[in-house]
Amino acid sequence: MAKSAYYITTAIDYTNAAPHIGHAYEKVLADVIARYHRHCGREVFFLTGVDQHGQKVQQTAARQGTEPLPHVKRITALFLDLWKQLDIAYDGWIETTDEHHKTVVRDLLQRLHDDGQIYKKCHRGHYSVRQEQFVTDRDRETDGSFGEQWGEVVEFEEDNYYFRLSDHVEWLRDYLERTGDVIFPGFRKADVLNALAASEGTDLCISRPKDRLDWGIELPFDPDYVTFVWFDALTNYISGAGYRRELHTDADLKLPDFDRLWPADAHVIGKDILVPAHAIYWMIMLHAAGFTDQQMPKFLVHGWWNIRGEKMSKTTGNIVDPVQLAQRYTTDGLRYYLMRDIVSGRDADFDESRLSMLYQTELANEVGNLLNRTLNMAGRYRGGVVTAATGFDDDLNASLRAAVESCQRAYHAHMEGHELHAALEQVRAVTGAANRFAEQAAPWKLAKDDTQAARLDSVLHHLAETLVHVAAWLQPFMPGSCGRMLDQLNAAALVPGLRDLVWGLLPDGHQLGKPDPLFPRLQLEDESAGA
Numbered sequence: 001m002a003k004s005a006y007y008i009t010t011a012i013d014y015t016n017a018a019p020h021i022g023h024a025y026e027k028v029l030a031d032v033i034a035r036y037h038r039h040c041g042r043e044v045f046f047l048t049g050v051d052q053h054g055q056k057v058q059q060t061a062a063r064q065g066t067e068p069l070p071h072v073k074r075i076t077a078l079f080l081d082l083w084k085q086l087d088i089a090y091d092g093w094i095e096t097t098d099e100h101h102k103t104v105v106r107d108l109l110q111r112l113h114d115d116g117q118i119y120k121k122c123h124r125g126h127y128s129v130r131q132e133q134f135v136t137d138r139d140r141e142t143d144g145s146f147g148e149q150w151g152e153v154v155e156f157e158e159d160n161y162y163f164r165l166s167d168h169v170e171w172l173r174d175y176l177e178r179t180g181d182v183i184f185p186g187f188r189k190a191d192v193l194n195a196l197a198a199s200e201g202t203d204l205c206i207s208r209p210k211d212r213l214d215w216g217i218e219l220p221f222d223p224d225y226v227t228f229v230w231f232d233a234l235t236n237y238i239s240g241a242g243y244r245r246e247l248h249t250d251a252d253l254k255l256p257d258f259d260r261l262w263p264a265d266a267h268v269i270g271k272d273i274l275v276p277a278h279a280i281y282w283m284i285m286l287h288a289a290g291f292t293d294q295q296m297p298k299f300l301v302h303g304w305w306n307i308r309g310e311k312m313s314k315t316t317g318n319i320v321d322p323v324q325l326a327q328r329y330t331t332d333g334l335r336y337y338l339m340r341d342i343v344s345g346r347d348a349d350f351d352e353s354r355l356s357m358l359y360q361t362e363l364a365n366e367v368g369n370l371l372n373r374t375l376n377m378a379g380r381y382r383g384g385v386v387t388a389a390t391g392f393d394d395d396l397n398a399s400l401r402a403a404v405e406s407c408q409r410a411y412h413a414h415m416e417g418h419e420l421h422a423a424l425e426q427v428r429a430v431t432g433a434a435n436r437f438a439e440q441a442a443p444w445k446l447a448k449d450d451t452q453a454a455r456l457d458s459v460l461h462h463l464a465e466t467l468v469h470v471a472a473w474l475q476p477f478m479p480g481s482c483g484r485m486l487d488q489l490n491a492a493a494l495v496p497g498l499r500d501l502v503w504g505l506l507p508d509g510h511q512l513g514k515p516d517p518l519f520p521r522l523q524l525e526d527e528s529a530g531a
């Protein structure tokens with residue numbers, strides 16, 4: 001079976017703390033892209049999930065006086081609730097404690113071990129008891145001491161397993177240099193090449209002895225160790241996509257056909273985990289496991305949402321809760337803001353007053369009111385029936401059609417190029433043109449003059465037809481509202497694949513539905529919230 005689906009997957013989220021707006025952004029971004037491709041008529045598989053193992057989780061659970069498993073299950077439920085609330089339509093869900101995931105990780109480790117790619121070595125060095133990790137000379141202060149953050153630092157030696165990363169660095173450099181579109185945005189490739197140069201000669205420690213960390217996947221070739229972070233977490237992208245599904249004995253387990261999905265068309269991750277984790281460790285893991293150059297994934301690396309230029313963090317207490325925001329500004333209001341106010345690949349500043357303002361202006365006023373007044377006028381003047389074939393045309397009509405046609409071209413170019421904010425700008429240009437068209441054509445005046453009947457029909461038709469296009473373009477971004485919009489236009493069944501949208505979707509005699517506000521006035525406890 002050959003690759004036939006668009007495969008999109010995101011970072012799996014740590015389950016040591018509740019989700020914040022950054023997590024929400026990444027998932028909405030992936031969901032919009034997945035929905036876009038589905039609406040274009042492609043087969044899509046969208047995988048996401050949670051990262052449940054590791055030292056931080058073990059420590060947090062211990063501090064809370066609980067075992068790691070109930071702790072991660074509680075946090076996992078918060079993520080699952082959020083994805084439901086945000087209308088994230090994923091096809092596959094993976095938790096790193098899933099048996100099938102562990103099986104694939106162990107199989108991969110065993111094969112690499114058998115192949116001589118993983119070896120055991122004793123590391124002697126300085127160890128921070130407080131941070132539970134080795135420190136190097138690079139961590140020393142200018143006076144040669146280790147800073148306070150490291151607490152007590154002792155001489156320590158430990159046997160661990162190492163992955164022969166350095167054997168593949170040459171291949172990776174060559175692959176990146178001769179391949180154009182592995183990483184979006186392109187400027188990030190330089191970061192990877194620089195990091196590769198700095199990592200020369202270093203192998204990757206992939207184990208922790210169980211007396212230090214036992215909340216992880218046991219090494220298949222040494223029961224005294226668990227595998228540490230990346231071999232576990234990164235492998236989700238293939239274990240959740242059905243890689244080596246023949247290894248599983250559970251008859252109820254439904255996994256996708258890996259060959260239809262792989263390689264990933266969009267690995268959606270934040271900029272913090274590109275280097276070294278994804279661009280170096282993951283690519284080399286795949287290469288070492290026998291994946292060819294044609295089977296390497298493509299990365300979509302997004303920027304971060306900050307608060308007044310600063311990183312969100314628990315210590316500064318500036319964490320933004322997406323659940324509250326979705327309740328306050330609606331799911332689609334939040335989805336729209338998260339796609340509208342950031343350029344893919346760049347950072348943005350989260351600003352609740354902009355979210356509120358954009359909801360009111362660009363959604364309620366520009367889209368919602370256009371729909372409302374079009375349906376109202378069509379209802380009042382024509383019983384809601386669209387007359388497409390009036391024979392009447394003028395420059396005003398032609399310019400609205402031209403705006404729709406130009407958006408159809410630009411929208412796809414931007415969507416395919418991950419420039420989602422730019423695709424939204426194109427759609428906004430059309431709603432702006434349609435609102436101006438309504439003002440200029442003034443159907444309320446035409447309705448008073450019987451000699452203008454054909455012209456009035458053509459104006460109402462142009463408005464309704466434009467709205468069907470707008471609803472179709474915005475549907476990946478705001479599935480709930482646009483579904484309602486198409487229902488009110490009674491046009492859901494008339495919309496073809498997104499790529500096939502052409503002027504003339506509404507047939508002559510089409511019956512429109514009744515208006516119902518799409519973006520109701522916000523019920524804010526405090527009208528100045530976030531301002």
Ligand code: MSP
Pocket residue numbers: 010011012013014021022023025026051233234235236268269270271272273303304305306312
């Ligand atoms: N569990 C690891 C990823 C393993 S992937 C095999 C992890 N988890 S995380 O919960 O810390 O982050 C999950 C994703 O959210 C990452 O892609 C990260 O970049 C993204 N974000 C975390 N904070 C963010 C913002 N403030 N803004 C945007 N995205 C951010 O890393």
